[in-house]
Amino acid sequence: MKNILKYNxxxxxxxxxxxxxxxxxxxxxxNVFYSFRYYIKITEKPVIYPxxxxxVIPPNIAPLNFYINENGARYYVKVFSKKGKGIxxxxxxxxxxxxxxxxxxxxxxxxxxxxYFEVSVKKENGWVKYSPLINKIAKEEIDxxxxxxEIRPQFYRKIKMKICERNLExxxxxxxxxxxxTNGACFNCHSFLHNDTDxxxxxxxxxxxxYMAVNEGGRVSLIAPMSRKPGSAYLSWHPDGxxxxxxxxxxxxxxxxxxxxxPEEVLEYGDLDGDIALLNLKENSILTVPGACRDGRIETQxxxxxxxxxxxxxSAPKVxxxxxxxxxxxxxxxxxxxxESNTWGNxxxxxxxxxxxxxxxxxxxxxxxRFLLFCMxxxxxxxxxRAKTDLYLMDLKDNSYKRLEINSENADSYHSWSSNSRWFVxxxxxxxGVFTRAYFSYIDEEGRVFKPFVLPQREPYFYESFTxxxxxxxxxxxxxxxxxxxxxxxxxDTKNIIDAKEIPGSAAAPAWDNKVxxxx
Amino acid sequence: MAEAEKLPExxxxxxxxxxxxxxxxxxxxxxLPYEEFKYPAYxxxxxxxxxxxxxxxxxxxxxxxxxxxxxxxxVNHAELMSYWAKESxxxxxxxxxxxxxxxxxxxNFRAARPLLMRLKKTIHQRSWAEKYLKLLDDKSALGQEESxxxxxxxxxxxxxxxxxxxxxxxxxxxxxxxxxxxxxxLEKNKHNKMAFEYLxxxxxxxxxxxxxxxxxxxxxxxxxxGIPHNYQEAVLINMIKGNAMPQKLPEKMDKALADxxxxxxxxxxxxxxxxxxxxxxxKDKHPGSYFIxxxxxxxxxxxxxxxx
Numbered sequence: 001m002k003n004i005l006k007y008n009x010x011x012x013x014x015x016x017x018x019x020x021x022x023x024x025x026x027x028x029x030x031n032v033f034y035s036f037r038y039y040i041k042i043t044e045k046p047v048i049y050p051x052x053x054x055x056v057i058p059p060n061i062a063p064l065n066f067y068i069n070e071n072g073a074r075y076y077v078k079v080f081s082k083k084g085k086g087i088x089x090x091x092x093x094x095x096x097x098x099x100x101x102x103x104x105x106x107x108x109x110x111x112x113x114x115x116y117f118e119v120s121v122k123k124e125n126g127w128v129k130y131s132p133l134i135n136k137i138a139k140e141e142i143d144x145x146x147x148x149x150e151i152r153p154q155f156y157r158k159i160k161m162k163i164c165e166r167n168l169e170x171x172x173x174x175x176x177x178x179x180x181x182t183n184g185a186c187f188n189c190h191s192f193l194h195n196d197t198d199x200x201x202x203x204x205x206x207x208x209x210x211y212m213a214v215n216e217g218g219r220v221s222l223i224a225p226m227s228r229k230p231g232s233a234y235l236s237w238h239p240d241g242x243x244x245x246x247x248x249x250x251x252x253x254x255x256x257x258x259x260x261x262x263p264e265e266v267l268e269y270g271d272l273d274g275d276i277a278l279l280n281l282k283e284n285s286i287l288t289v290p291g292a293c294r295d296g297r298i299e300t301q302x303x304x305x306x307x308x309x310x311x312x313x314x315s316a317p318k319v320x321x322x323x324x325x326x327x328x329x330x331x332x333x334x335x336x337x338x339x340e341s342n343t344w345g346n347x348x349x350x351x352x353x354x355x356x357x358x359x360x361x362x363x364x365x366x367x368x369x370r371f372l373l374f375c376m377x378x379x380x381x382x383x384x385x386r387a388k389t390d391l392y393l394m395d396l397k398d399n400s401y402k403r404l405e406i407n408s409e410n411a412d413s414y415h416s417w418s419s420n421s422r423w424f425v426x427x428x429x430x431x432x433g434v435f436t437r438a439y440f441s442y443i444d445e446e447g448r449v450f451k452p453f454v455l456p457q458r459e460p461y462f463y464e465s466f467t468x469x470x471x472x473x474x475x476x477x478x479x480x481x482x483x484x485x486x487x488x489x490x491x492x493d494t495k496n497i498i499d500a501k502e503i504p505g506s507a508a509a510p511a512w513d514n515k516v517x518x519x520x
Numbered sequence: 521m522a523e524a525e526k527l528p529e530x531x532x533x534x535x536x537x538x539x540x541x542x543x544x545x546x547x548x549x550x551x552l553p554y555e556e557f558k559y560p561a562y563x564x565x566x567x568x569x570x571x572x573x574x575x576x577x578x579x580x581x582x583x584x585x586x587x588x589x590x591x592x593x594x595v596n597h598a599e600l601m602s603y604w605a606k607e608s609x610x611x612x613x614x615x616x617x618x619x620x621x622x623x624x625x626x627x628n629f630r631a632a633r634p635l636l637m638r639l640k641k642t643i644h645q646r647s648w649a650e651k652y653l654k655l656l657d658d659k660s661a662l663g664q665e666e667s668x669x670x671x672x673x674x675x676x677x678x679x680x681x682x683x684x685x686x687x688x689x690x691x692x693x694x695x696x697x698x699x700x701x702x703x704x705x706l707e708k709n710k711h712n713k714m715a716f717e718y719l720x721x722x723x724x725x726x727x728x729x730x731x732x733x734x735x736x737x738x739x740x741x742x743x744x745x746g747i748p749h750n751y752q753e754a755v756l757i758n759m760i761k762g763n764a765m766p767q768k769l770p771e772k773m774d775k776a777l778a779d780x781x782x783x784x785x786x787x788x789x790x791x792x793x794x795x796x797x798x799x800x801x802x803k804d805k806h807p808g809s810y811f812i813x814x815x816x817x818x819x820x821x822x823x824x825x826x827x828x
Binding site for chain 1: 599600603606607616623628630631633634635637638640641
């Protein structure tokens, strides 16, 4: 004790020295190295990656971290808007990480205002201040969660995949299902009722069965829409929450291109069959939809309108063999439905492939019922692989449609609406043509669509080394409340599969054709 | 290779990837046209099947197959195989490296970069990744990079897309047209040594000795010191098949080999051209000879349980 007291003054002096040094360092660092007494202001905009400029962002999005693709010794970034205190980031590293709480405050205070990223870089001759990057903060929020499949950019049969839940307000990510633990099961087409996780369906292929896992308030039941059929997929909830439209009797073939320098994809895919059916979850029955299960035609990818009065779907003449897969170009059609009397109207064609010489895929109606977002490409088979796939928007007021200006030269495909109809997410290969990323776009009430931005990540360099693909992105307002292990076990418990009752009068069901290669 | 030579054929049947590994090692060491039949040979594994979903391929190393297709110049197929390697293995580094080369060859530099950044994070591949990242920054140097220019010389830049039927047939294992594919590669670049040796090996493995002889003029595109041993054997077998083993052979033939085949011919004649008796007589005395493989193949075909 005596010894300690004896050396007390030295310890104190040491601590004081360290404190003063630290203070001096930070003082010099901030006021000398980051002194802006002399700088060159240029009209050029800095190059940042990801490209977060001239876009519209939701007020509840996580910080848009990025890196500055400009050489320099030091970097200074000021993030500010009309109201509130801006955020200043000083760094020797071009990676910019914005503090989440201050970002949130800034965005909340400035809904509807512009958001500026003012970037300065210290080069050999001093500081260079670039012209600020401007984004707009929308008034409308985006649904807080994104569910997506994480897969390889090219996949074949033995698929390694995960279904992930990503909080868009921060960076929290949770794996809901992982093929590592599902014994080779393939799961896809996750679909939420009203963008809510209380009621959702995941399509499963496992143990040579094709069925749906239906979650209703935490209870998972397994339903096989057709016990004898090779495939069913592409689900769409009727707004009443009791019925689900789906494609059944599906068959298709996947094959690979063999040769060398094809600038597009290495996989090809040919649809051979498909009918639209309505699965009634309450009665556990299935009924094919008149007008959407015609002989000689492939009918697929149903999508309900927001009010449940119309079912949109795709239709194309069947091809005689998979060799003719290029001929498959889907028309966009719709059929009216009266839920009270359970009656259907006549099917009508909205876009004819014969007129456009293009095929439609993935029609999705905005929840407010105003717009229909869909893809068009030179042929419809597996459009997510086609570089020529672009997004189109139809105004359901007058059924006029347009190609969106936000499309890139690579595939811009699978999309989903936020519950307020002001945002949509889509899977795009725009950055390099291989790795699909999730992009978000704002759409105003008049149908004007603004430049998209990529899903923000905590690490500014995340996309520089991320080599998986974001597939089937779907919005949700909440997180899945189920335990991952419970969900995995429930999904694979095939003895609990209930076969839906086929209602008599339903279209004849073709038997399993062993000659057809039902890949996937 | 010495160890592989000593391994009994049963071992190969147990682990069919050995066929591919040995075949590849022979090619890369320049010994394929000379020593292929010193080791057990089996078409289905020597030259790998084209579809990743083929059950036979499950036992093979997809990275190895991808590398072979890449070296052949079948870039798209190599890409698919590399992804197959990523799906079936635990993201092997070899697949990422192959994909980097593939995307650079396809001039999709933006897709190559994330893979390189990923490789840069690993201890063993850092320098390799840094080298290619530098090359991406200096595109003019990409043209001179050795491994890329080697593939660029042989890769076909037009697809079979004009002939969809052929395309689908190519992806069907049962009808896979090895001959058509290798010939196509040679049409693109007559100096594609790998395609040539694979084609000749395909003919040898399927007993099409006449076609081996027909393709001998292609040897002039390569710097072989004379006619490779296995191809000479095919010519000699053609002579035996024609029941004509002349005393005087073409000049380029190896004299010792010709003497050996004269002996084979005498033995064959002694057993009244019985494949099985000749095989029993010769198989232990001349184990590395193509003639032995050829007789076995004929017997297999006769017994209608051809493995090919």
